Amino acid sequence: xxxxxxLKEKYEPKQSLVVGPDFQVTAARFSPCGRFLIGAGFDxxxxxxxxxxAAPAEPAAAEAEKNPDKNAQQPxxxxxxxxxxxxxWVTSLAFHPDRERLFSVDSWxxxxxxxxxxxxxxxxxxxxxxHAGFIRDVAVSPDGSKLASCGRDGxxxxxxxxxxxxxxxLAGHNEDVHSVRFHPAEAALVSxxxxxxxxHWDLSTGKLARRFDAAELYALSRxxxxxxxxxxxxxxxxxxxxxxxxxxKNGGTVQGTPLLVLFDWKTGQVxxxxxxxxxxxxxxxxxxxxxxxxxxxxxxxxxxNGKFLYQxxxxxEPFFVTTQMANCQSLSVHPDGRRIAVAxxxxxxxxxxxxxxxxxxxxxxxxxIHVFEMANA
Amino acid sequence: xxxxxxxxxxPWEHRLSRRQWLGTAAGATAGALGFGxxxxxxxGEEIAKSDKQVLFMWIDGGMSQLESWDPKPNTRFGGPFRxxxxxxxxxxxxxxxxxxxxxxxxxxxxxxxHTQDNSHSAGVARIQxxxxxxxxxxxxxxxxxxxxxxxxxxxxxxxxxxxxxxSGGFIHQDAGFLGPKYGSLAFGDGQPPANFVRxxxxxxxxxxxQHKLREAANKRYASRRRAENNEANAYVFDMARRLMDRRELxxxxxxxxxxxxRYGSHLLGQHxxxxxxMLEAGVRFVKVNSYGWDxxxxxxxxxxxxxxxxxxxxxxxxxxxxxxxxxxxxxVIAMSEFGRTPRINGAVGRDHWPEAWSLAxxxxxxxxxxxxxxxxxxxxxxxxxxxxxxxMFHTWFRALGVDPHKTEYDNGGQPLPIAHDDCHAVKExxx
Numbered sequence: 001x002x003x004x005x006x007l008k009e010k011y012e013p014k015q016s017l018v019v020g021p022d023f024q025v026t027a028a029r030f031s032p033c034g035r036f037l038i039g040a041g042f043d044x045x046x047x048x049x050x051x052x053x054a055a056p057a058e059p060a061a062a063e064a065e066k067n068p069d070k071n072a073q074q075p076x077x078x079x080x081x082x083x084x085x086x087x088x089w090v091t092s093l094a095f096h097p098d099r100e101r102l103f104s105v106d107s108w109x110x111x112x113x114x115x116x117x118x119x120x121x122x123x124x125x126x127x128x129x130x131h132a133g134f135i136r137d138v139a140v141s142p143d144g145s146k147l148a149s150c151g152r153d154g155x156x157x158x159x160x161x162x163x164x165x166x167x168x169x170l171a172g173h174n175e176d177v178h179s180v181r182f183h184p185a186e187a188a189l190v191s192x193x194x195x196x197x198x199x200h201w202d203l204s205t206g207k208l209a210r211r212f213d214a215a216e217l218y219a220l221s222r223x224x225x226x227x228x229x230x231x232x233x234x235x236x237x238x239x240x241x242x243x244x245x246x247x248x249k250n251g252g253t254v255q256g257t258p259l260l261v262l263f264d265w266k267t268g269q270v271x272x273x274x275x276x277x278x279x280x281x282x283x284x285x286x287x288x289x290x291x292x293x294x295x296x297x298x299x300x301x302x303x304x305n306g307k308f309l310y311q312x313x314x315x316x317e318p319f320f321v322t323t324q325m326a327n328c329q330s331l332s333v334h335p336d337g338r339r340i341a342v343a344x345x346x347x348x349x350x351x352x353x354x355x356x357x358x359x360x361x362x363x364x365x366x367x368x369i370h371v372f373e374m375a376n377a
Numbered sequence: 378x379x380x381x382x383x384x385x386x387x388p389w390e391h392r393l394s395r396r397q398w399l400g401t402a403a404g405a406t407a408g409a410l411g412f413g414x415x416x417x418x419x420x421g422e423e424i425a426k427s428d429k430q431v432l433f434m435w436i437d438g439g440m441s442q443l444e445s446w447d448p449k450p451n452t453r454f455g456g457p458f459r460x461x462x463x464x465x466x467x468x469x470x471x472x473x474x475x476x477x478x479x480x481x482x483x484x485x486x487x488x489x490x491h492t493q494d495n496s497h498s499a500g501v502a503r504i505q506x507x508x509x510x511x512x513x514x515x516x517x518x519x520x521x522x523x524x525x526x527x528x529x530x531x532x533x534x535x536x537x538x539x540x541x542x543x544s545g546g547f548i549h550q551d552a553g554f555l556g557p558k559y560g561s562l563a564f565g566d567g568q569p570p571a572n573f574v575r576x577x578x579x580x581x582x583x584x585x586x587q588h589k590l591r592e593a594a595n596k597r598y599a600s601r602r603r604a605e606n607n608e609a610n611a612y613v614f615d616m617a618r619r620l621m622d623r624r625e626l627x628x629x630x631x632x633x634x635x636x637x638x639r640y641g642s643h644l645l646g647q648h649x650x651x652x653x654x655m656l657e658a659g660v661r662f663v664k665v666n667s668y669g670w671d672x673x674x675x676x677x678x679x680x681x682x683x684x685x686x687x688x689x690x691x692x693x694x695x696x697x698x699x700x701x702x703x704x705x706x707x708x709v710i711a712m713s714e715f716g717r718t719p720r721i722n723g724a725v726g727r728d729h730w731p732e733a734w735s736l737a738x739x740x741x742x743x744x745x746x747x748x749x750x751x752x753x754x755x756x757x758x759x760x761x762x763x764x765x766x767x768x769m770f771h772t773w774f775r776a777l778g779v780d781p782h783k784t785e786y787d788n789g790g791q792p793l794p795i796a797h798d799d800c801h802a803v804k805e806x807x808x
Contacts, residue, residue, distance in 0.1 A: 023453075024721060042453075042457075042721065043453065044451060087450070087451055087459075088450065088451065088455075088456075088457045088458065088459065089456075089457040091457070107457030107458065107459075108459050133459065133472065134457060134458075134681075152681070176681070221669060222542060222644060222667075222668055222669040223643045223644050223645050223667060223669065223682070223683060223686045224669050224679055224682045224683050225682040226675070226678075226679075226682075228678070250669075251669045251679060251682075252438055252668075252669040252670065252671045252672060252673075252679070253671055253672060253673040253674045253724075253726065254672075254674045254675040254678075254679065254724075255674075282674060282675075282724070283675075300723070300724065300725070301674075301724065302673070302674055302724050303673060303674070303722045303723050303724045303726065304723065305724075306723070326723050327722075327723025327724055327725075344723070345722070345723030346723070349720075349722040349723040350673060350722035350723065350724070350726070350728050351722075351728055352495040352496070352718070352728045352729035352730070353495070354732060355720065362719065362720070362755070362757040362758070363720065364453055364454065364719075364720045364721075365720055365721060365722060365723065
């Protein structure tokens with residue numbers, strides 16, 4: 001394991017550009033081909049940007065921030081026509097590992113497959129009511145043959161990526177299922193629910209294999225159920241499973257400490273618990289395991305609070321952290337391993353007043369997508 | 378919850394508890410400005426004969442109108458949820474209200490509320506006092522106003538009770554210039570006052586002797602103090618005695634398990650069920666509180682969880698009152714101090730929004746199956762007439778048979794309107 005200082009020198013991200021859409025997204029992710037960045041919109045659309053093959057030589061956005069010149073063109077990505085066809089919010093998206101296919105789900109229950117590189121993509125197939133309402137997450141198996149979705153109806157459903165045919169329905173959660181993920185090497189799927197129950201499904205039998213307990217990710221605050229396993233991720237070798245969310249303190253304006261519960265995949269035991277900050281930092285919304293052995297994590301706290309950090313599992317503190325972005329929603333690593341996209345929120349997104357523009361129009365919020373470069377990676 | 382019949386206390390505790398009650402009332406009285414009356418006693422006597430009652434569900438912190446009564450699906454600020462059809466053709470509620478949607482034909486909804494305060498600290502009291510013109514006095518909460526104007530009715534039970542999570546007690550502050558007698562009697566966590574049940578070791582005879590002793594002591598106490606202090610003391614004590622005769626109201630072991638399931642085993646469900654039983658017992662005004670709705674962060678998961686509880690409790694209440702024929706005399710109101718912002722902040726929350734919000738009602742004096750007022754396509758502002766809380770106070774008083782133009786408080790010679798003088802009832806809501 002490399003020294004933290006060396007890791008920081010090698011992997012410290014420098015912001016290279018900001019994509020500034022005038023809408024909000026639940027997540028933004030690079031395609032496996034690396035040529036697209038796709039955002040899942042609060043406006044029921046999939047938003048696409050073209051990503052240049054190589055990262056800019058200089059971290060131009062950081063430079064621009066230091067020396068603001070209003071007349072200068074800010075670096076950004078070319079926006080392509082968005083993809084319509086969803087309803088409510090597009091809540092999650094996942095890519096086929098090697099074919100140019102995008103799978104997206106929404107809060108009204110629709111699952112759809114798109115050839116995302118087309119000029120005006122139409123659904124290759126779609127399932128109008130894949131779940132009874134809110135679909136929380138979607139994931140693709142490592143071989144690209146299967147798709148798993150989960151939702152508020154408490155079910156996990158498996159679909160063929162080729163044609164959307166339903167292959168199986170897994171029932172074992174009695175709660176809203178927030179997250180789902182395939183194991184990178186085994187015929188196994190994990191799903192996490194509102195109450196922090198994580199289930200390992202044996203895909204060779206279609207049966208529940210075992211349960212992991214991440215109940216610390218949940219609390220009942222008066223009448224409000226708070227928290228949940230918001231995000232599940234495996235380490236690249238499949239030996240560690242991370243369940244992320246918050247250690248809730250209270251509901252209403254949710255307060256809690258961002259929490260990651262790491263399980264040893266073999267034993268099912270909790271290997272480590274990592275907390276990232278104070279109760280105002282609230283949720284870990286997304287994370288990735290870096291092949292060099294550290295975690296890349298984004299948090300979304302009370303309005304204005306957000307962190308993007310790197311931490312080794314055995315360390316007590318992150319070796320890199322930035323709070324320059326408000327309310328980080330997602331994190332995606334480009335296939336080149338050098339670029340990272342963090343979808344955040346505009347500053348000043350909250351308040352009880354009437355935010356109006358000069359023409360008297362009511363203002364919404366936006367999700368600036370910050371693209372970083374790990375220049376020395 | 379458990380039955381409090383089984384709670385055993387000592388006679389000493391029992392006596393102490395009564396003194397504590399009296400102490401509370403005396404303290405409250407000492408801080409009061411005086412007692413308000415009514416300018417026209419004849420009008421007052423007529424109103425007091427009414428058998429009308431109120432169940433006031435206070436959703437503290439701010440229910441989102443977009444996740445309840447006024448959904449705007451598939452719009453910029455609409456959020457993730459769907460709208461579902463209701464029993465009223467063409468009217469949709471949020472999908473988070475599936476049971477309530479089936480009762481829309483029994484409800485009266487207003488979507489054009491535009492109120493003046495976007496803070497909790499001032500807004501809660503300002504809304505519940507009806508936000509009248511400032512005349513240098515503290516107006517009563519709606520519950521205290523009804524208690525004053527309509528009295529306890531035939532039940533002789535406390536006219537204004539409050540079922541709430543947390544602590545209980547006698548909340549004299551609600552009464553404002555009316556004086557502490559019209560405060561609310563709060564049952565914290567739905568529990569009766571401490572040491573509520575008379576111990577077996579105190580028989581009827583001893584109890585009566587103690588009562589006479591108390592009356593004698595009160596008389597002596599009153600001779601050296603303002604009469605209203607003694608009146609408040611005696612009033613609170615009498616309430617306690619009457620409640621003791623109705624201890625079954627607190628005995629949850631007698632509840633029909635089907636009712637418990639329908640209302641929900643959560644706080645709001647159980648407290649609303651208790652509210653229904655209080656209405657059945659004849660309490661004039663019952664307030665039921667739910668806390669924790671200030672969803673600046675995680676609004677949608679918050680409402681997903683909380684609205685399910687509200688839907689169960691509210692729909693069960695309306696169903697039960699309807700089934701028992703009680704909607705003819707009970708006014709049901711469900712509301713917060715404001716709505717929530719259309720824009721969604723970075724914490725996936727919504728902030729405070731008094732500009733354009735909604736509330737729902739059912740029951741006596743109202744036209745069932747109406748939706749009054751509208752907001753624009755994105756739900757940001759009211760289109761057409763805006764309605765303030767003063768309009769709602771006029772409407773509610775009318776629905777209860779109290780004419781706000783003929784009824785005035787008499788605050789020690791100062792005539793005061795019972796609702797904002799520049800507002801009026803929303804006629805489209807009235808039967």
